[in-house]
Amino acid sequence: MLLDTMCNFLGGIIFITLTLAVLTRDSSTPESNQRETAQLTCELESVTSSNEVVEAKIQYAMLQLQAPPLTTNLMRLPSEGRKTKKAWTLIIRYGRMYPLYTTDAEGRPTLVKNNQTLDWRGNYLEPKRGQGSDPEVMTTIVQALKDSGQTNYYFAFLVFGDSFDAFNRAKKTVLDLGMQCGWEPYAENKRLVLDGRGQDILPQN
Numbered sequence: 001m002l003l004d005t006m007c008n009f010l011g012g013i014i015f016i017t018l019t020l021a022v023l024t025r026d027s028s029t030p031e032s033n034q035r036e037t038a039q040l041t042c043e044l045e046s047v048t049s050s051n052e053v054v055e056a057k058i059q060y061a062m063l064q065l066q067a068p069p070l071t072t073n074l075m076r077l078p079s080e081g082r083k084t085k086k087a088w089t090l091i092i093r094y095g096r097m098y099p100l101y102t103t104d105a106e107g108r109p110t111l112v113k114n115n116q117t118l119d120w121r122g123n124y125l126e127p128k129r130g131q132g133s134d135p136e137v138m139t140t141i142v143q144a145l146k147d148s149g150q151t152n153y154y155f156a157f158l159v160f161g162d163s164f165d166a167f168n169r170a171k172k173t174v175l176d177l178g179m180q181c182g183w184e185p186y187a188e189n190k191r192l193v194l195d196g197r198g199q200d201i202l203p204q205n
Contacts, residue, residue, distance in 0.1 A: 085154045086153050090156070092158065094163065096131065096133060099141075108150050127192075142177040146177075154181055155174055157183035158186045181204070
Protein backbone atom coordinates (compact mmCIF):
# COMPACT_ATOMS: atom_id res chain seq x y z
CA MET A 1 0.00 0.00 0.00
CA LEU A 2 2.88 2.36 0.79
CA LEU A 3 4.48 1.75 -2.64
CA ASP A 4 1.15 2.22 -4.43
CA THR A 5 0.56 5.48 -2.57
CA MET A 6 4.05 6.81 -3.45
CA CYS A 7 3.61 5.92 -7.14
CA ASN A 8 0.36 7.84 -7.38
CA PHE A 9 0.86 11.57 -8.09
CA LEU A 10 -1.65 12.74 -5.52
CA GLY A 11 -0.48 10.06 -3.13
CA GLY A 12 3.08 11.34 -3.50
CA ILE A 13 1.98 14.80 -2.44
CA ILE A 14 0.18 13.36 0.57
CA PHE A 15 3.23 11.25 1.49
CA ILE A 16 5.52 14.29 1.32
CA THR A 17 3.05 16.25 3.43
CA LEU A 18 2.98 13.59 6.13
CA THR A 19 6.79 13.32 6.10
CA LEU A 20 7.21 17.06 6.51
CA ALA A 21 4.66 17.07 9.30
CA VAL A 22 6.60 14.40 11.21
CA LEU A 23 9.98 16.12 10.71
CA THR A 24 8.76 19.54 11.77
CA ARG A 25 6.41 18.53 14.57
CA ASP A 26 8.95 18.94 17.36
CA SER A 27 10.97 21.86 15.98
CA SER A 28 8.22 24.16 14.69
CA THR A 29 6.02 26.59 16.57
CA PRO A 30 2.22 26.30 16.41
CA GLU A 31 2.10 29.43 14.23
CA SER A 32 4.54 28.06 11.66
CA ASN A 33 2.72 24.73 11.66
CA GLN A 34 -0.52 26.52 10.83
CA ARG A 35 1.12 28.43 7.96
CA GLU A 36 2.66 25.24 6.56
CA THR A 37 -0.65 23.41 6.88
CA ALA A 38 -2.49 26.16 5.01
CA GLN A 39 0.12 26.21 2.23
CA LEU A 40 0.05 22.42 1.83
CA THR A 41 -3.76 22.49 1.79
CA CYS A 42 -3.72 24.97 -1.09
CA GLU A 43 -1.24 22.79 -2.98
CA LEU A 44 -3.44 19.72 -2.49
CA GLU A 45 -6.52 21.62 -3.72
CA SER A 46 -4.59 22.70 -6.83
CA VAL A 47 -3.56 19.11 -7.55
CA THR A 48 -7.14 17.92 -7.06
CA SER A 49 -8.45 20.54 -9.54
CA SER A 50 -5.84 19.49 -12.09
CA ASN A 51 -6.87 15.86 -11.69
CA GLU A 52 -10.52 16.79 -12.34
CA VAL A 53 -9.57 18.46 -15.65
CA VAL A 54 -7.55 15.43 -16.70
CA GLU A 55 -10.41 13.12 -15.72
CA ALA A 56 -12.86 15.11 -17.89
CA LYS A 57 -10.54 14.84 -20.89
CA ILE A 58 -10.11 11.11 -20.32
CA GLN A 59 -13.89 10.70 -20.07
CA TYR A 60 -14.41 12.34 -23.47
CA ALA A 61 -11.62 10.24 -25.00
CA MET A 62 -13.26 7.07 -23.65
CA LEU A 63 -16.61 8.10 -25.14
CA GLN A 64 -14.89 8.60 -28.48
CA LEU A 65 -13.29 5.15 -28.31
CA GLN A 66 -16.56 3.44 -27.33
CA ALA A 67 -18.63 5.16 -30.02
CA PRO A 68 -19.14 3.28 -33.30
CA PRO A 69 -17.06 4.60 -36.19
CA LEU A 70 -18.66 7.44 -38.10
CA THR A 71 -19.69 6.68 -41.66
CA THR A 72 -18.54 9.28 -44.16
CA ASN A 73 -19.58 10.11 -47.68
CA LEU A 74 -16.66 9.32 -49.98
CA MET A 75 -17.98 11.81 -52.56
CA ARG A 76 -17.88 14.76 -50.13
CA LEU A 77 -15.95 17.76 -51.42
CA PRO A 78 -12.96 19.07 -49.44
CA SER A 79 -13.52 21.62 -46.68
CA GLU A 80 -14.40 24.99 -48.13
CA GLY A 81 -13.57 27.00 -45.00
CA ARG A 82 -14.92 30.26 -43.66
CA LYS A 83 -14.83 32.23 -46.96
CA THR A 84 -17.52 30.21 -48.73
CA LYS A 85 -19.44 28.80 -45.74
CA LYS A 86 -21.53 30.49 -43.07
CA ALA A 87 -21.56 29.21 -39.49
CA TRP A 88 -24.86 28.30 -37.88
CA THR A 89 -24.09 28.13 -34.17
CA LEU A 90 -25.70 25.66 -31.78
CA ILE A 91 -25.06 25.24 -28.07
CA ILE A 92 -25.08 21.75 -26.58
CA ARG A 93 -25.71 21.67 -22.84
CA TYR A 94 -27.74 19.60 -20.37
CA GLY A 95 -27.77 16.88 -23.05
CA ARG A 96 -29.89 19.09 -25.33
CA MET A 97 -29.32 21.32 -28.35
CA TYR A 98 -29.94 25.09 -28.43
CA PRO A 99 -29.59 27.00 -31.74
CA LEU A 100 -28.78 30.71 -31.41
CA TYR A 101 -31.26 31.67 -34.10
CA THR A 102 -34.47 30.25 -35.51
CA THR A 103 -35.46 29.11 -38.99
CA ASP A 104 -38.30 30.36 -41.16
CA ALA A 105 -41.20 28.27 -42.52
CA GLU A 106 -38.95 26.87 -45.26
CA GLY A 107 -36.14 25.90 -42.92
CA ARG A 108 -33.84 28.78 -43.84
CA PRO A 109 -31.72 30.32 -41.06
CA THR A 110 -32.89 33.73 -39.86
CA LEU A 111 -31.48 36.48 -37.67
CA VAL A 112 -34.38 36.06 -35.24
CA LYS A 113 -33.07 35.22 -31.77
CA ASN A 114 -34.11 31.93 -30.25
CA ASN A 115 -36.03 33.23 -27.24
CA GLN A 116 -37.87 29.98 -26.66
CA THR A 117 -35.03 27.87 -25.29
CA LEU A 118 -32.34 30.51 -24.68
CA ASP A 119 -32.39 33.20 -22.01
CA TRP A 120 -30.75 36.32 -23.48
CA ARG A 121 -29.22 38.46 -20.73
CA GLY A 122 -27.65 41.56 -22.21
CA ASN A 123 -24.45 40.55 -23.95
CA TYR A 124 -24.54 36.91 -22.83
CA LEU A 125 -27.07 34.11 -22.87
CA GLU A 126 -27.99 31.00 -20.92
CA PRO A 127 -29.63 27.78 -22.19
CA LYS A 128 -32.83 26.99 -20.34
CA ARG A 129 -32.42 23.72 -18.46
CA GLY A 130 -34.99 21.08 -19.39
CA GLN A 131 -35.65 22.67 -22.77
CA GLY A 132 -33.77 22.56 -26.05
CA SER A 133 -34.00 19.90 -28.73
CA ASP A 134 -32.96 16.28 -28.90
CA PRO A 135 -29.70 15.89 -30.90
CA GLU A 136 -31.50 13.68 -33.42
CA VAL A 137 -33.49 16.73 -34.59
CA MET A 138 -30.38 17.55 -36.64
CA THR A 139 -31.84 15.22 -39.27
CA THR A 140 -34.81 17.57 -39.74
CA ILE A 141 -32.61 20.69 -39.70
CA VAL A 142 -30.15 19.40 -42.29
CA GLN A 143 -32.91 18.14 -44.56
CA ALA A 144 -34.73 21.50 -44.33
CA LEU A 145 -31.55 23.34 -45.33
CA LYS A 146 -31.03 21.06 -48.29
CA ASP A 147 -34.64 21.31 -49.44
CA SER A 148 -34.47 25.13 -49.34
CA GLY A 149 -31.13 25.20 -51.16
CA GLN A 150 -29.28 26.60 -48.13
CA THR A 151 -26.21 24.38 -48.48
CA ASN A 152 -23.72 27.21 -47.89
CA TYR A 153 -23.96 26.65 -44.12
CA TYR A 154 -21.97 24.51 -41.74
CA PHE A 155 -22.77 23.82 -38.08
CA ALA A 156 -20.63 25.33 -35.31
CA PHE A 157 -21.16 23.54 -31.99
CA LEU A 158 -20.30 24.98 -28.57
CA VAL A 159 -20.14 21.88 -26.37
CA PHE A 160 -20.33 21.89 -22.57
CA GLY A 161 -18.65 19.13 -20.59
CA ASP A 162 -21.91 17.48 -19.57
CA SER A 163 -23.03 16.90 -23.16
CA PHE A 164 -20.26 15.14 -25.10
CA ASP A 165 -22.53 12.18 -25.81
CA ALA A 166 -25.26 14.44 -27.21
CA PHE A 167 -22.68 16.24 -29.35
CA ASN A 168 -21.40 12.96 -30.80
CA ARG A 169 -24.94 12.02 -31.81
CA ALA A 170 -25.58 15.39 -33.46
CA LYS A 171 -22.22 15.31 -35.21
CA LYS A 172 -22.83 11.81 -36.57
CA THR A 173 -26.16 12.94 -38.04
CA VAL A 174 -24.55 15.95 -39.74
CA LEU A 175 -21.72 13.90 -41.24
CA ASP A 176 -24.01 11.07 -42.35
CA LEU A 177 -26.13 13.61 -44.26
CA GLY A 178 -23.09 15.05 -46.02
CA MET A 179 -22.76 18.44 -44.32
CA GLN A 180 -19.88 19.99 -42.42
CA CYS A 181 -19.41 20.98 -38.80
CA GLY A 182 -16.87 22.28 -36.35
CA TRP A 183 -16.89 22.32 -32.56
CA GLU A 184 -15.26 23.76 -29.50
CA PRO A 185 -15.43 22.67 -25.84
CA TYR A 186 -16.85 25.17 -23.39
CA ALA A 187 -16.09 25.41 -19.65
CA GLU A 188 -19.02 24.80 -17.32
CA ASN A 189 -18.39 27.96 -15.30
CA LYS A 190 -17.88 30.25 -18.31
CA ARG A 191 -20.58 32.60 -19.55
CA LEU A 192 -21.70 32.39 -23.16
CA VAL A 193 -20.83 35.84 -24.45
CA LEU A 194 -22.09 36.96 -27.86
CA ASP A 195 -18.84 37.74 -29.60
CA GLY A 196 -19.35 35.97 -32.92
CA ARG A 197 -17.84 32.74 -31.63
CA GLY A 198 -19.57 30.63 -34.24
CA GLN A 199 -17.67 32.44 -36.99
CA ASP A 200 -14.39 31.56 -35.26
CA ILE A 201 -15.09 27.81 -35.37
CA LEU A 202 -14.13 26.52 -38.79
CA PRO A 203 -15.49 23.27 -40.28
CA GLN A 204 -13.27 20.37 -39.26
CA ASN A 205 -14.31 17.76 -41.82
